[in-house]
Amino acid sequence: xPRMTMIEAIRDAMDVMMGRDETVVVYGEDVGYFGGVFRxxxxxxxxxxxxxxxxxxxxxxxxxxxAIGMAAYGLKxxxxxxxxxxxxxxxxxxxxxxxxxxxRSNGDFTCPLVIRMPTGGGIxxxxxxxxxxxxxxTHVCGLKVVVPxxxxxxxxxxxxxxEDPDPVIFLEPKRLYNGPFDGHHDRPVTPWxxxxxxxxxxxxxxxxxxxxxxxxxGSAVTVLAYGTMVHVALAAAADAGIDAxxxxxxxxxxxxxxxxxxxxxxxxxxxVVHEATLTSGFGAELVSLVQENCFHHLEAPVVRxxxxxxxxxxxxxxxxxxxxxxxxxxxxxxxxx
Amino acid sequence: MSSSERLSLHVPEPAVRxxxxxxxxxxxxxxxxxxxxxxxxxxxxxxxxxxxxxxRVLNRNGEAVGPWAGALTDxxxxxxxxxxxxxxxxxxxxxxxxxxxxxSFYMQHLGEExxxxxxxKALKPGDMNxxxxxxxxxxxxxxxxxxxxMSQIFSNARDPLKGRQLPVMYSSREHGFFTISGNLATxxxxxxxxxxxxxxxxxDKIAAAWIGDGSTAESDFHAALxxxxxYKAPVVLxxxxxxxxxxxxxxxxxGGSGTFAARGIGFGIPSLRVDGNDYLAVHAVAKWAAERAxxxxxxxxxxxxxxRVGAHSTSDxxxxxxxxxxxxxxxxxxxxxxxxxxLIGRGVWSEERHKQSEAExxxxxxxxxxEAESFGTLHAGAKPSARDMFDxxxxxxxxxxxxxxxxxxx
Numbered sequence: 177x178p179r180m181t182m183i184e185a186i187r188d189a190m191d192v193m194m195g196r197d198e199t200v201v202v203y204g205e206d207v208g209y210f211g212g213v214f215r216x217x218x219x220x221x222x223x224x225x226x227x228x229x230x231x232x233x234x235x236x237x238x239x240x241x242x243a244i245g246m247a248a249y250g251l252k253x254x255x256x257x258x259x260x261x262x263x264x265x266x267x268x269x270x271x272x273x274x275x276x277x278x279x280r281s282n283g284d285f286t287c288p289l290v291i292r293m294p295t296g297g298g299i300x301x302x303x304x305x306x307x308x309x310x311x312x313x314t315h316v317c318g319l320k321v322v323v324p325x326x327x328x329x330x331x332x333x334x335x336x337x338x339e340d341p342d343p344v345i346f347l348e349p350k351r352l353y354n355g356p357f358d359g360h361h362d363r364p365v366t367p368w369x370x371x372x373x374x375x376x377x378x379x380x381x382x383x384x385x386x387x388x389x390x391x392x393x394g395s396a397v398t399v400l401a402y403g404t405m406v407h408v409a410l411a412a413a414a415d416a417g418i419d420a421x422x423x424x425x426x427x428x429x430x431x432x433x434x435x436x437x438x439x440x441x442x443x444x445x446x447x448v449v450h451e452a453t454l455t456s457g458f459g460a461e462l463v464s465l466v467q468e469n470c471f472h473h474l475e476a477p478v479v480r481x482x483x484x485x486x487x488x489x490x491x492x493x494x495x496x497x498x499x500x501x502x503x504x505x506x507x508x509x510x511x512x513x
Numbered sequence: 514m515s516s517s518e519r520l521s522l523h524v525p526e527p528a529v530r531x532x533x534x535x536x537x538x539x540x541x542x543x544x545x546x547x548x549x550x551x552x553x554x555x556x557x558x559x560x561x562x563x564x565x566x567x568x569r570v571l572n573r574n575g576e577a578v579g580p581w582a583g584a585l586t587d588x589x590x591x592x593x594x595x596x597x598x599x600x601x602x603x604x605x606x607x608x609x610x611x612x613x614x615x616x617s618f619y620m621q622h623l624g625e626e627x628x629x630x631x632x633x634k635a636l637k638p639g640d641m642n643x644x645x646x647x648x649x650x651x652x653x654x655x656x657x658x659x660x661x662x663m664s665q666i667f668s669n670a671r672d673p674l675k676g677r678q679l680p681v682m683y684s685s686r687e688h689g690f691f692t693i694s695g696n697l698a699t700x701x702x703x704x705x706x707x708x709x710x711x712x713x714x715x716x717d718k719i720a721a722a723w724i725g726d727g728s729t730a731e732s733d734f735h736a737a738l739x740x741x742x743x744y745k746a747p748v749v750l751x752x753x754x755x756x757x758x759x760x761x762x763x764x765x766x767x768g769g770s771g772t773f774a775a776r777g778i779g780f781g782i783p784s785l786r787v788d789g790n791d792y793l794a795v796h797a798v799a800k801w802a803a804e805r806a807x808x809x810x811x812x813x814x815x816x817x818x819x820x821r822v823g824a825h826s827t828s829d830x831x832x833x834x835x836x837x838x839x840x841x842x843x844x845x846x847x848x849x850x851x852x853x854x855x856l857i858g859r860g861v862w863s864e865e866r867h868k869q870s871e872a873e874x875x876x877x878x879x880x881x882x883x884e885a886e887s888f889g890t891l892h893a894g895a896k897p898s899a900r901d902m903f904d905x906x907x908x909x910x911x912x913x914x915x916x917x918x919x920x921x922x923x
Contacts, residue, residue: 201713227713233743238702238736245643245706245720248691251713253706265732272696273703279905281684281692282674286908318906341908386911430911 177375181368183353185327185376186216186292189334190254192380194224197252200338202229204239204256204292213258214294214353240266240291244273247289247343254338260293260347261304267312274343275318289343290334294350295323296404296451297488298357298497301350306488308403308452313345314428314461320344320385321428325352325406326373329426332383340385349403357404358411359499388432390439394421397445397510400436400462402426405449405498412503420447420507428458436462437469444475445510449503454482476513481506527762531832535842540818542844545572545788546579550797553805557783564774564784567818570793575854581797585634587861593634593792594852594862596654597626598871601849602878603649603659604823607666610882611680611827615890616666618680620646624822624840627792627848628753630654632721635799636689642721643691643704645728646681647753657688659878663885670895671888677901698724698731701750705740708748708806719747719806727758729773730766738814742780745811749802750782752814753789755821760834777814789819790848793855818845899923 180188193200202217208231211218220229232239236257243253257263263270270291277287297306313321322337322344324330330348337344351357355367368374391406396419399409406424413420421439425432440446446466448459459480466478481498489496528536548568551560570582577583585593604621611619622629629650636642642651652662664671666680674684684692691700691707704722711718724734729752741748752773756763763773770776777784783805787798795817802813822840824831831837856862889895903910903918910918 199714201710233736233739235736235739237733238740241699241702241733241736242706242709242740245703245708246710246713248703249641249707249710249714251710268696268733269699269702273694273699276694277692278908280674280678280682280694281686282677283905284673284684284686285692320907430913433912 177377179369179374180327180376181354181374182324182327182330182348183214183216185331186334186348187218187220188376189331189338190217190220191223193254193335193338194220194228196380199251200254201246201251202254203232205232205234205258207231207256212256214350216292217256236262236266237269240269240274243289244269244277244287247287248277248285252288252338254290254292257291257293259305260295260309261307263293263309270313270319270343270345271316275316278342279318286341287343288341290337290346291343292346292348295347296349296351297493298351298359298361298404300490300493301488302490303487308450308483310347310428311452311456311458314458318343319429321347322385322426323347323349323402323428324426325349325403325424326356327368327376328373329383329389331376332381333385333426335380336382336385339382344385347403351404352407356407359408359497360411361494361499383426385427386430386432388426388435389424390421390435391424392420392422394419395443396420397447397507398423398436398439398443399507400425400446400448402428402450405451408498408500408503409449412500412507415500416504416507418507418511433465433469436466440466440470441473444473446470446474446478447481447503447506447510448478449481449498451483451498453485454480455485457482476510479506479510525764525768527764527835529836529839531834531836533836535836535839537842537844540844543567543569545569546582548579548581550580550801553801553808554810557781560783561778564778564786565772567786567788568794568798569788569791570797571791571851571855575851575858577793577855581794584797584800585793587856587859589634590792590852590856591861593630593796594849594856595870595874596630596650597792597849597852598874599878600626600630600650600653602874603653603662606878606882607663608827610666614892615886616668616680617891618827619666620681620826621823622647622649624847625753625755625789625819626650627795627852628789628817628819631792631795632751632799634796635803636721639689639718640721641689641691641704641707641718642723643700643707644693644723645700645725646693647725648723649681649683651690652683652685652688655688657685657690659881660885663882664888667885667888667890668896669885669889670897671885672897675901676897697728698733702733702737702740705737705746705748708746709740709744712744712747712809717807719749719803721749721751723751723753725758726752726754726756726763726773727761727766729776738777738780738782741812742782747806747809748812749799749806750777750812750814752816753819754816755819757821757825757835759825759829772816774814774816782812782814784814784816786816786818788845789817790845790851792848792852820845
């Protein structure tokens, strides 16, 4: 199979879907002629014309608001918010409109819409180019929330998202765009071309929403992760020599509870990791579910490693980002408790 | 002004408050027929004045005059009168039903019936409205069953929305009526997106966006104008200026812009201002804008100058913030009476027939209400199932919702 970066895989997913389904339209700020600030839409306007892929005014509420109208008409918009940090002006449309249209109209109108947002830190992005906003969406009923961690999944999940009849928030860890990142910021980055997870099937295929993947089977402890933190967790387990079972959730809503529960019941221990801030983060939901479903199998308290409860700082990037050191120490503590 | 003077904040106030004598002397009302009718393909620059005047067709004597007159037949006008009277009777009955506890909430259209009833007749099948909660005339004028509207209001077993929505938040794709949201202004930009979609697909359908005077202050109003302007979307952008946003007079939202129509000019959007209580004028202007959109000439903004005669909702008491007699002093009068007088003047209607029609319409509304109530009201009789609560969040129910439905024991 050919190897692609995550950027190429995401672009390929849109290319495949635009080719298969003429109701798929792609737009956002700098998305058209220029091909996106991260190059995720490069060449699409040239290939499909500017009524299928076009530049939008700098108005997140306008982008998502018009996309909802298009979806109501019968198109399948796949729109981009340049950074997840800038989704807030569109939050009203996403949470009160896109998420509720099917419910409030009893299916009279629907909202098959994908909103792509580059997310996450580890790039010296500071406060407004690093945020992980997933918990602000997982709390909203009616939205699906997806976070891929490699090119193969990114393409397959994005195709699934575009084909899905409901609104999907598609969070792309920009730290993973060009290569996997395990938090070892002092080491050179490996490009996806040198990584087997960079192998991406050509043409149409899907990775189903609502299904987790076991990134590393293990027996000592279960690690629940998604996005960049999957790679961090793998590195932390390898560094510490711990036989951790690392689960890449891939979809936060709907959540693959069965895979999580089976793993924790097997290992008896669980660590939850995410970049997002700790308090009321998605990790709290995961811990609750593990506690409710695996209480009698737990041999240690479930632990969370997350971003600190502060805005994402600039100079203190590596003191903030939950890297393999912090994750590894948490794994040790869980095994010792 | 001396450089040492301190700043002070300007907070607009309506001319009068409760206890004062209503005063609309500052509202400039041009004579009927005085405003020109540009060609549909005229340059927006050439019609800037239309954003500052008021297009009117019916004069004081009830005659249709000027360049915007003559678009409707007598039969169409009689239909229009019936639609407005039906909406008014419907409102009156639902207001009573709310007071009787048959529903929790209602919002009436009193004084604004012409706007939505006349606009609907300018659209074609397949066009889509993105209404607010005060455009039920779009449904009435299009023949949507009143029993279904009432069932939605009563949240009963026949409620098309299964009891999930607040009363009056209707939805009907079939009738070109987008699902109403409680969140103000969101629909205004969604309408633009729908229109863009129609253009992307080279369709012949247009969209109509709706917003009130107060909600023009929401950021979505501005987003809608930007997108409509940028992509020349086939959309009619309707601003219903009924002078009041709950207790807040329109000057708070309008600020120094003079008129709401004037807002469109800065976006390069042709912007018209029309007498919202003049059925003929509303229809003529709507038809002009719809034709413009259909001919791929882009959006039009229309400000309907009207007055919210009733309370904001059944939870509101306007006597707390405006004179009780203010609606009687409103210089554009009552849309039903004005159209009635016009039709009497044309010899196709009479006071007797009007009275008789009123009684017949009331009878129809009461009959519909009885039928709707046979399916239950909010606190009595049949109701949607608790299972319905869990359906429709997603196309397919995900496992966590299935578990919760089991926990709920339904």
